[in-house]
Amino acid sequence: MPPLLFWVFALLMLIFGVAVVVNRNPVASALSLVVSFLGLAALFMSLDAYFVGIIQVLVYAGAVMVLFLFIIMLLNLPAEERRQINWLAAAGGIGVALILLVQICAVIGHFQAAHQTLPPLPRSTTDDVWNIGALLFSNYNLPFQIIGVLVLVATIGVVLLSRREPR
Amino acid sequence: MITAPQLEIAVLLLGMAILMFEAFATRVDKRVLAFAAIVGLALILIASFFVSPTPSPDRATGLWNFYTADKLSVFFKQFALLTTIFVLIMMIDYAPVVRASFPGTTDGLGEFFSVPIFTCVGLMYLVSAVDFIFIFVSLELVTVSFYVLVSFTRKNPVTLEAGVKYLVLSALSTAFLVYGIAWIFGATGQTNLQRITEALANPNTDHSAALLGVVLVLVALGFKIAAVPFQIWVPDVYQGAPTPVTAYLSVGSKAAGFVVLLRVLRPFVTLPQMQRLLVLIALLTLIYGNLAALPQGNLKRLLAYSSIAHSGYLLIGVVCLDGNAVVFYLAAYFLMTLLSFAVLVIVAQQTGEQISDFDGLAKRSPFLAFAMLIGMVSLAGVPFTAGFLGKFFIFYAAILQRQIALVVIGVITVGCGFYYYLKVVRAMYWQPANKAEDIPISGLSRLAISALIAATIWLGVYPQPILNMLKR
Numbered sequence: 001m002p003p004l005l006f007w008v009f010a011l012l013m014l015i016f017g018v019a020v021v022v023n024r025n026p027v028a029s030a031l032s033l034v035v036s037f038l039g040l041a042a043l044f045m046s047l048d049a050y051f052v053g054i055i056q057v058l059v060y061a062g063a064v065m066v067l068f069l070f071i072i073m074l075l076n077l078p079a080e081e082r083r084q085i086n087w088l089a090a091a092g093g094i095g096v097a098l099i100l101l102v103q104i105c106a107v108i109g110h111f112q113a114a115h116q117t118l119p120p121l122p123r124s125t126t127d128d129v130w131n132i133g134a135l136l137f138s139n140y141n142l143p144f145q146i147i148g149v150l151v152l153v154a155t156i157g158v159v160l161l162s163r164r165e166p167r
Numbered sequence: 168m169i170t171a172p173q174l175e176i177a178v179l180l181l182g183m184a185i186l187m188f189e190a191f192a193t194r195v196d197k198r199v200l201a202f203a204a205i206v207g208l209a210l211i212l213i214a215s216f217f218v219s220p221t222p223s224p225d226r227a228t229g230l231w232n233f234y235t236a237d238k239l240s241v242f243f244k245q246f247a248l249l250t251t252i253f254v255l256i257m258m259i260d261y262a263p264v265v266r267a268s269f270p271g272t273t274d275g276l277g278e279f280f281s282v283p284i285f286t287c288v289g290l291m292y293l294v295s296a297v298d299f300i301f302i303f304v305s306l307e308l309v310t311v312s313f314y315v316l317v318s319f320t321r322k323n324p325v326t327l328e329a330g331v332k333y334l335v336l337s338a339l340s341t342a343f344l345v346y347g348i349a350w351i352f353g354a355t356g357q358t359n360l361q362r363i364t365e366a367l368a369n370p371n372t373d374h375s376a377a378l379l380g381v382v383l384v385l386v387a388l389g390f391k392i393a394a395v396p397f398q399i400w401v402p403d404v405y406q407g408a409p410t411p412v413t414a415y416l417s418v419g420s421k422a423a424g425f426v427v428l429l430r431v432l433r434p435f436v437t438l439p440q441m442q443r444l445l446v447l448i449a450l451l452t453l454i455y456g457n458l459a460a461l462p463q464g465n466l467k468r469l470l471a472y473s474s475i476a477h478s479g480y481l482l483i484g485v486v487c488l489d490g491n492a493v494v495f496y497l498a499a500y501f502l503m504t505l506l507s508f509a510v511l512v513i514v515a516q517q518t519g520e521q522i523s524d525f526d527g528l529a530k531r532s533p534f535l536a537f538a539m540l541i542g543m544v545s546l547a548g549v550p551f552t553a554g555f556l557g558k559f560f561i562f563y564a565a566i567l568q569r570q571i572a573l574v575v576i577g578v579i580t581v582g583c584g585f586y587y588y589l590k591v592v593r594a595m596y597w598q599p600a601n602k603a604e605d606i607p608i609s610g611l612s613r614l615a616i617s618a619l620i621a622a623t624i625w626l627g628v629y630p631q632p633i634l635n636m637l638k639r
Contacts, residue, residue, distance in 0.1 A: 107379045113353070142233055143304040146292060149179065150308045153285045156186070157315030160278050 006046060013039035024080040026072045030065060037061040048121065051128035171218050171236035174211055174244055175291050181207040182284035189277030197276035201259050204280055205252050208287070212248040215241065232359055233301035234292075242494065242636065243294035243426050246501065250419045251287040253505045255280060256615045257411035257512045264409065264516065268320040279319060283415065286312040293423045299348045299358040302427055306344070306391075309423065310337050313416060317408040329407025336400045340390035347383030350376055364434040381435050382444070388431070391424035393475050394482060395451040402459075405471030410515060413467060414508035417474045422497045425481055429490055436488050445486045450576055453479030457580040460587045466511055467520050469587060470504070473546060476584065480561050483573050489564035491637045496561055498633055499545070499553035499626060506542035506619040509612065510535050517606050522591055527600025535606060536595045538616045545623050547588040548581050553626035 012035065019032035037060045044053035108114050124131060136144050185200050185207075220238040258265075262276060269275035289308035296302040314337070318330020352358055354376035355366035366372050389397040405413045435441045456476030463469040477500055484493035511520070514535060518524035529536040545552035558581065565574045608616075626633065 104379065107375050111354075111373050111376050113373070139229075139232070140300065142230055143300050146289075146301075146304045146308055149285060149288060150304070150311055153282060153308065153312045153315065156278055156282060157311070160275065160315065161318060161321060 006043070009039045009042040009046070012036075013043070024082070026077045026079070027069065030068045030072060033068075034061050034065045037065070049128065051132055169214055169218050171221075171241060171244070171295065172230065172234065174215055174218065175288055177211050177214070178208070178248075178284060178288050178291065181211070182281055182288065185281045185284065186277075189281060197280065198259055198262060200277055201255050201262075201280040204284055205255050208248050208252050208255070208284070212245060212252070215245050215248065233298040234295050235297045236295065238637070239426065239429075239490065239494070240295040243422060244291045246422055246498070247287050247290035247294065247419060250290075250415065250422075250501065250505070251283050253509070253615060253619075254283055254411050254415045254419075256611055257414060257509055258283070260512050260516075260609060260612055261409060261411050265320055268322040275319075279316075282312050282315050286316070286415065286419065290419050290423045294426045296427065297360045297430065299351065299360070302431075303344060303348065306423075306427070307341065309420060310341065313337075313412070313420065316412040316415070317404060319412065320409050323407075325407040326409070327407075329404045332400050333404045333408075336390065340387045340397070343383050343390075344387030347380045347385075347387065350380030350383060352380075354380060360430055360434070367434050378435065378438070378440065381431070381441070384431055385428075385444075388424055388428045389448065392421050392428065392478050392481070394448050394478050395455045395475065398452070398455065398475050401475055402468050402471045405474070406465060406467045406520075410467065410508060410512045410520075413470075414505055414512075417470070417508075418501050418504050421474065421478065422501065425485070425493060425497060428485060429493065432485065433488075436485070442486065445482065446570065446573060449479055449482035449486055449573060452476070452482060453576055453580045457583040457587075461583065463587070464522055465520055466522050466525070466591065467515075469522070469591075470507060470511075473584070473588075474504070476580065477546075479580070480558060480577065483565050483570070483577060484561045486570060486573065487561075487564040487568040489560075491634070492557075492560040492564045494637055495630070495633060496557035499557035499623075502553050502619055502623045502626065503542050503545035506538055506616065506623060507546065509616050509619065510539045510542065513606060513608060513612065518602065522594050523598075524601075525591060525594045526598035528595040528606075530600050531602070531604070532606040532608070534613070534616075535608065538620055539595060540592055541620050541623050543588040543591050545627070547585045551624065551627045553623045553630075556627055556630050 016032040016036040016039070020029045020036065023029040023032060037056060041053040041056040041061065044050075044056060126134075181204065185204055188195075188203075189197070189200055218236070218241055220241045221236050258280060262279075265276055265279050286309055289305050289312060292305035293302065293309060296305055314330070314334050317333045318326060320326045321330065348358070351363060354373045355363050357363045357366050363377075367374065367377060386397060390400075393401045405417065408416065432441070432445075436445070452475060456472050456474075456479055460469055460472035460476060463472060477496075481493055481496055481500075484490075484496060514525060514528065514532075525539070528539065541552065545554035548554045548558045558577075562574055562577060565577070
């Protein structure tokens with residue numbers, strides 16, 4: 001992918017990511033998140049990670065965000081009220097974030113691997129899905145199974161915390 | 168012969184069995200489930216003593232890429248099992264409160280007893296983890312189950328606030344963890360801690376990038392162990408969460424956080440930059456935790472600040488890279504914190520969580536007052552208790568390493584600690600009681616509290632068994 005496209009998609013992601021936070025209307029926030037996810041998916045595809053990119057679109061931009069929008073509309077959430085901003089705290093937060101940014105830029109400036117073009121990966125004879133599946137079920141089998149337990153606990157929690165009381 | 172991975176599988180099966188039983192046996196008193204869980208965990212605890220610690224093979228493959236069964240991890244598996252058993256005993260005492268928040272049904276209680284078992288699995292995996300992928304997955308298992316437990320009695324607005332705060336801030340800290348892991352992976356090309364150490368020895372590896380990654384990981388772990396400046400969530404969450412869950416958070420979650428911290432920092436801790444950073448964090452944590460605890464009137468909040476303060480002492484041990492001192496301190500901290508919370512669970516249901524609610528406890532229940540006394544003097548670090556020896560080993564390690572600033576500030580803050588811990592003792596023994604009636608204690612709680620009192624004093628007088636266990 002030409003560097004120009006990288007910058008386009010990265011900027012798209014960042015701008016709409018900020019829009020998610022800044023927007024007061026929940027629907028607008030959710031839609032901004034969709035665009036941000038699409039930019040991320042494009043970046044994944046530019047790295048030849050087609051499967052991850054497509055899953056990003058299907059699962060996050062598709063299923064999860066549709067669910068978000070449904071809930072926002074069903075609950076008929078009003079636009080967020082204008083809050084009193086504590087400017088001192090905001091300035092402090094921005095200051096810390098800027099320091100972190102400068103630090104990261106400095107480290108990238110020193111980082112050798114960031115300044116050289118790495119040779120392209122050898123063309124894989126198998127497709128992405130096969131590669132990821134093989135890794136998940138061979139080397140990374142143990143973490144994969146623990147994620148199963150994690151999902152079980154999350155399910156219990158959701159059922160328990162979202163249930164309605166009998167009247 | 169039992170191998171270490173079988174322990175987690177056994178706990179996992181126990182958790183699922185209890186969950187299934189909960190779902191299908193609707194007429195049974197749910198407290199039976201807690202007793203079953205306690206018995207099951209106790210059996211697994213006994214089995215864990217027959218596990219021989221085996222370090223993972225050098226060029227590990229498969230399971231041993233992620234998992235180690237060294238003596239540290241086996242010790243902390245037992246630690247996690249014991250913590251869960253004591254938390255379940257507290258949860259039985261706490262059951263009326265949970266029941267009140269699910270009116271009209273018998274639901275909720277069964278899950279309240281089974282989720283901690285899954286947390287225990289997460290803790291047991293976490294202390295064995297030697298790969299960042301595995302650390303992340305097991306840390307998430309622990310965190311997600313704590314999301315559920317912290318906001319369990321969601322009818323109470325304070326609990327709901329605690330739950331939301333814990334969810335948002337914990338998710339933020341997870342983001343830092345993942346970002347840090349990405350940097351480390353980018354710099355070294357490895358996720359296994361052993362191979363990261365090897366890659367760092369290679370002069371071609373970019374150290375500044377790896378250091379940035381470790382600092383970001385430190386942010387996430389600092390959140391787990393409640394180190395300043397990542398402690399903002401602690402007082403509110405500790406106060407709002409159901410009391411047994413608070414005890415679990417402050418003992419289980421913190422101990423696992425320190426084990427991971429010891430493992431992750433090992434390749435980096437000798438670097439001078441890392442030393443300076445850790446000393447700074449330890450100093451801030453000591454000063455903040457102890458000073459902020461001084462004016463507290465709510466005992467749960469006081470214990471929250473005390474938990475921050477104890478992280479400071481533990482961090483001194485981490486700076487000196489004295490694993491044994493840290494482990495001994497954690498064992499002592501486990502005893503005295505669980506002791507205080509066990510008394511708090513019982514007394515809070517009768518009167519309240521304020522320190523003034525403990526007025527005259529010595530008259531109403533001499534046993535509970537004595538238990539609280541031992542807990543408090545041990546937390547403060549009075550000689551002949553486990554807490555004193557814990558602090559002694561930590562300061563001894565710091566003196567050997569010539570960390571004079573840490574020792575001086577540490578000793579001064581211990582003095583601060585005496586003031587606020589003994590405030591509770593004063594309320595119990597020197598204030599007139601508001602109410603006269605006795606406080607009932609169940610037999611199981613009496614047994615558990617007696618065991619904790621005995622262990623706190625025993626470890627303070629004769630610490631050899633634990634020390635030998637660590638040396639072996």
